[in-house]
Every structure is written in structure tokens, then in C-alpha cells.
Amino acid sequence: MSSILTNNSAMVALQTLKGINKDLSDTQSMISTGKSIASAKDNASVWAISKVMEADVKGFNGIQDSLSLGESTLSVAANASETVTDLLTDIKGKIVAAQESNVDREKIQTDIDALTDQIKSVVGAAQFNGLNLVQGTEDVNILSSLDRSSDGSVTASDIKVSRQDLTTSAGVAGTTALTGGVTAANYGTITDSTGATATTTTPATGSTAQIDFAGTAADGNVYTLNIEGYSVNYVADVSGGDDDDAIRDAIKGQINALGIDGLTATDGSGTGELVISNTNAFEDFDISIVQPSSGGTMNISAINAETGLTSTSGSIEQRAQTLDFDTSAGISEGDTFKVTVGSSSFNYVAGKGETMEDVAKGLKTAIDSNPPDGVTTKTMYDEATGQWSLAVDDSTGGQAFSLAVTTGGEASGGLFGLDNLDVSTNEGASAALDNIETLITNSIDAAANFGSAQGRIETQKDFIEGLTDALKSGIGTMVDADMEEASARLQALQVQQQLGIQSLSIANQAPQSILSLFR
Template sequence: MSSINTNVSAMTALKTLSMTNKALEITQRRISTGLQVGEAADNAAYWSIATTMRSDNKALGTVQDALGLGAATIDVAYTAMNASKEVMDDIKTKLVAAKQPGIDRAKVQSEIKQLQEQLQGIASSASFSGSNWLSVDSTSADYNAIEQIISSFSRNNDGSITIGTVDIDITSISLFDADPVGKGVLEGGTSGTSTSAAFTWTQGSFANGDTLTLNIAVDGAAAAPVNIVVADAANFDLAALVSGLNANGTGFTASASDDGTSLVLTSDSTGATSSIQLTGVSTTQASAVTPATIGFTTMALGTGADTGGGVLEIDITNATSAQLDSYITRVDTMNEGVITAAADLGAIKSRIDMQQDFAKDLLDAIDRGIGQLVDANMSEESTRLQALQVQQQLGIQALSIANGNAQTILSLFRG
């Protein structure tokens, strides 16, 4: 049936052309954006996943930046630690050289002083972006004993986020601490631990009322003579002498050795070069009898093991041979601490480098995953575009033909 009110052919052709135009619009948008899923309306599930992953990838990019900053800070500290190790080797070499007879220790000390200042300079300059791990002040409000470097960002199955960090114990690598109580690697043990000198004791022949006089030098300076009056000659032993020294002595503390055969004098000085010498022993008789036998027959002069102070407190100008030995031991022990700290930093540096490589690979992997969800296949889209363009042209032609059918009805009324 032919009708001038309802052109079914034209309606069909128009609907087909509209569908073709809509498909052509989608294809052109995909080609221009490169995305098959460009908005939630295209595919809500894929769009949601891709949008979340893009956000996570931005956070992962920030993690990569944080790793770069951490790596730079570690590299600065590691470089300074290696330089410190070289200086410590030089100091130890100077101390060993000072053991040679006839060497001018004052001149050697001037060289050591320059090396000590170099250590301080290295530590204070080992700063990156305002962060210094080698020269610290543990009393500062912004001091952190554990420094953290953000190393990872991950989303858990329940949607929660986990931020991973690399923790660095600053107390084990800092060389100097401005806090007198805090101790850096080069500040050694408890500063001011006094040194001791042991003197072998032999019971003398005393009478009640005799005065035993001990002349003791502490830190190279003669102290006032210590006078001990013998109250009970028959029982005057090492314990009585210790008691008498502690009651009268200045600059040291007296005690007995574990085996009870030696008198041990420990300096009260907080200086790193404290020393004690028993320079003389004499007796004053209460009556005109044969002088008493001196109670000390053997004297072990000098100092015991040096356990106090740091590398900056070493001064060999007036050091005894025993003190030089203790200084060498001190420097060697601290140098081992520097080597251990450098090794720890090296291990952390290696881990950060690996984490940086992993973060980069992870970023690329996530980008590929997002692409598989939302990227358009340009080969398919270009083929589809060609087909839709042809369909569009045919649709326009079909609509034109359908609209031309009305003209044939008009010819029926021509006579």
C-alpha cells in the first residue's frame, strides 16, 4: 500500500541511518581518545577498576620519588662514612708512629688534631635536603632515632591501603651526637670512665702510731701527700689501707684487687687521658726504732685499659706507652663501628635501588593492565570506521530513495 501520510520505507531508512551515525560517533571518539572505555557509561565495571588503578599508580609514582630522595640521602651518608673510615685509618697510623722512640708526640698530635677536625667536618656536611644522619642532636624536638623511607604502596583485597617503609636506625650510624648523654659511633663508650693503676702490696713492719705517707700524681699533677696513721699495726693490711686512702685521698678512689694482692687506684677525673702514678712511699716512726719496711715492693705505674672518651678526645702529647696502646685500641674499635655502619648503609642502599627498579616495573605493569581493560584496538576501530562510513553513505542513499517514493504517487494524478 502506498500512503502519503506514512512513509514506512523512509522511517526504516532514517532509523538505520541514525544507528549508523551513532556507531560512527562512538568509533570516532575511540579513535580520537584511544580508549574503548572512556567514561563510566561505556563500561561501569572496567571504568571503575581503571580509575582506581590510575589513582594508585599516581601514589606509586610518589613512592618512586620518595625512594629517589631516600637513595640520595643514603648515598650522601654512605659517601661520608667511607671518607670517615679513611680518616680513622690515618689517625691509627699516626698513633702507631707515635710509639716509636724519640718521635715528637706534640707534632704528631697537631696532625691528629687536624684529622679530628676533618672527621667533624665530614659528619656535619653529610646533609641532603636538610637531613643529616651522621651528626645529630638527640635532644632536638624533631630528632627521630628511626628514620623511615616510604618504599611501597599497595591495595589489599578489602580495599584498604598499606604503606611500606624502610626503617633506618640512626643511633647505629650517627658518628656524633650533640647530646652529652647520647653517644655516636666515634664517641665510644661512656666518656669520662676513669683509668686505674695497680700497685702490688707487701705487708710492712709498722708500729702503732706510725704514719704512712703516699705521694700520688693524678693526671700528671702531684696531689697532696696522703698520710695514714697506723692505728693497729698487727692488723694493718690492704683493707685497712684502702679504707684509709678513701678517707683521705683526693682525685682517686682506692680499692683492692680481686685476689687481694694489689692496691688499685682509680682516677676520679672525667678526662680521657687520666692517669695515676705512685711517686713515693715513706714512713714516719712514732718512736726511735728501725724504720718500717715500705709496704709497696713493686709498682705498676701507668694506666689500665682506656674505656672512656671518643676519638675527638685523644691527646697523645703527654701520653704514656700504655695510653698510646689504649688509644690505638680505641680507634681500631671505633673504626670497626664505622665499617659496620657503612656496611649497613650499603645494604640499605642496595635494597632501595632494587625497590626503585621494582616500583618502575610495577608502574609499567599496572599501566599495561589498565590498557588491556580500557584501551581501544585501533586496528579494529579503523576497519569499523571504514565500514560505518560506507553504511552511512548507503543509509543516506536509501533515505533519499524512500523519500522519492512520494513523487511516484504524484505521477498517478497526472493525466
């Protein structure tokens, strides 16, 4: 049936043409935007995922900027610490030259002062955008990543960079008393040359050991005394007139003939008594005896309550007293160690992450910076126990000597003591040689820490760049249009559009044939 009111063929052709035009519009949009999903209506879930990932990409771009800034800041700090190390090495050369007494120490001191000023200048200028990593102790956090969990929450990750204080600041002493006082259970004890602890005055003399020759010797009795690598032997000749005093005198003469610095043998107050004295400030002497197989005895006895002496062996201790720091005690930033010698007090304020080694060396530097008359120092390490000690010798003797610890201070700088290096005297030159090694070690450690942080940041930068590329690729896989497919589809739809228009034209002409029925 034909109708002039309803043209079914035209309606079908029109609907088909509308569908073709819609597909053609979508394809043209893909080609113009380059995306198959350009808005939420195209595919809500995929579009939402892509937007979250795009936001992460933006965040990682910001992180790359943060890492670049941190890398530049670290580069400045590393260069500064390496320069300081070179300058300290130059100072060491000057100090070594000053060990000779026939050089112009005043001119050498002038050079050292100039190098010290240069070090201060380097440390003060080593900043990038106002941030100086070679001053202060507060850690610096560099944003390194954004971590998204499965529930959608995001947390920021940082690379922590520890400042390496290379200033010469003496710090600020804490005022909060240490609970319980200074004991072996918390920080350390004072031990003198006789083995006594918690002594309050410095000794003027070293320690001694007494050897007792007693009894009736027999011909051929061999008396052997070993002193720190030396061996003294005497064979008794009783028939020739040897008695206890004669044996003592023979051993005494051999000991003194060894010419060991600071070690002398003298007669004791009783018959057959030999006293061996050690006046060295920082050197112990181990001794042992071999008794004769028969006739008489030879024993070590203690004078001045010497510690560690038995009847056959022991040690004649150094003259200096020692601060023996506890191996298990923890140190917090701001802990202040105060040593008093006579009327003079010396502080070292511990920094973050420091050990008893740092404390021992820091106190040595503090004392050497302005030592009382007759006072010299030396740091010691016991490999067997892992204990660090500070030996303090007072050749004058009788001065007050104590250790106190407080908390809540402001840490001393890593180059504390540099200002006070003084090679104008023999004692000052000797102390400076020890202390410059500590300062060089501190600057080398600082450079090494900065180098390690630089390597970590460089690795993280490379990772973030790769991660950003991977995220961009993933986003593209989800929302980017396949241009080859879109191009082919566009051509096909254009042909379909032309055919649809042709079909609609034919359908619209169909009612015209009805007119022929009325002619």
C-alpha cells in the same frame, strides 16, 4: 497500500541511519581518544577499576620520587662514613708511629688534631636537603610502597634507615635510678684479683699463690710445677742434703730464671713455703703441680683469698679489677654506665641497639680520655661464656672504685673519645692505639649499614618501576582502543552511512509515484 501520511520505508531507513551514525560517532571517539572506555557510561565497572589503578600509578610515581630522594641522602651519608673511615685510618697510622719513643710526638699530635677537625667537618656537612644521617640516633623512614588489600584499604610501607651517629659527643647522662641497683641480674659485677665481688677500692698489688713443700722427701721424688706454658722440674736428692727448704729454693730459682715479666717467686714465712706473685696489670698465669709419687706433699694454698685455687691447680689473677658485664642483660638507648675511680667519674651512654661490647669499649674510651694517675684499662672477651669485661688497673691502689647505672640519658656519639686521643705520653699512645680500633670499627659498621640500605632502596626502585609499567599495561588492556579494529570499523561504517543515506533518499521519493495516479 500506499500512503502520503505514513512512509514506513523512510522510517526504517531513518532508524538504520541513526544507528549507523551512533556507531560511527563511537568509533570516531575511540580513534580521537585512543580509548574504548573513555567515561563511566561506556562501562561503569571497568572504568571504575581503571581509575583506581590510575590513582595507584600516580601514587607509585610519587614513591619513586621518595626513593630517589632517600637514595641520594643515603649516598651522601655512605660517602661521609667512608671518608671518615679513611681519615681514622690515617689517624691510626699516626698513632702507630707515636708508639716509638724517639719520634716527635707533639708534631704527630698536631696531625691527629687536624685530622680530627676534618672528620668533624665531614660529619657536619654530610646532609642532603637538611637531613643528616651521620648525626643523631632517630630512625628515618623512606616511603617505599602502597599496599592495597582486597577490601580496598591502602597502607603505606617504609624502608627504615638507622642513623649512624659519627659525632664525638659524650652524650647526656641519665638521672633515673636503676631499680634494684647494679647486680649480676641486670648489668654486671665488679671482681677483684682475689675473686671478691662488689669491692670498693682498687688493689695496689697483684695476687699470689703459696706452694707448700712438706713431709719427708725421698731420693728421686720428682717435683713439677707448670706455669702458663713453662714447666719447672726438680728431682730430690735427700741423701745429698735436700729438705723442704732446699726443694723450695731449687724450684724458686728456676721460676725466677724464666724471666717472666711481673712474675716472681719468694720465700714464704714458714718452712718449705714458696710464694709466687703476679704484679701484671692485665695478665693471668695458670699454674698446676704434679705431686711426687711417695714421700712428702706439694700443695697450692691461697693467699688473699685467691679464687679458683685447688690443691693442684689454679690461676694467679691479674692485678686489675674487672667490670664483668652480664651476658643476658638487655641495654636500652640512654642507659648510662658510670665508673668511679677515686674522685674521678666516667660516663658512657649507650645508643640504640648497642651491646655490652659497646659499653665495655665505651667506658674504656671514657676513662682513657682523662685517666687518673696510675690508671690504665683494657677490654676483655671470654669466648667460652660470651662475656665482655672492662679491666681497670690502678698502680697506686686504694682508690674508690664503683659502677652505677642510670636510665634516660642521651646516647654518646659513635666517635666518642676521638677528641681526647693523646699520644704525647707512652701511656696515652698505648691507649690511643686500642681506642682508634674501636672508632674505626664504628665507622666501618656505619658505612656497611648505609650500603645495605642503599642496596635495598635500589632494589625497591627497580621493583616499583616494573610494577608501574605492569599497572599501566593492565589499564591499557582494559580501556585502550584496538586501533586496527577501529580503523576497519570506521571505513565500514562510512560505507554503511552512505548506503543508509541513499536508502533514505529512495524511501523519501516513494510518495512521489502516487502523483502519477492523478494525471
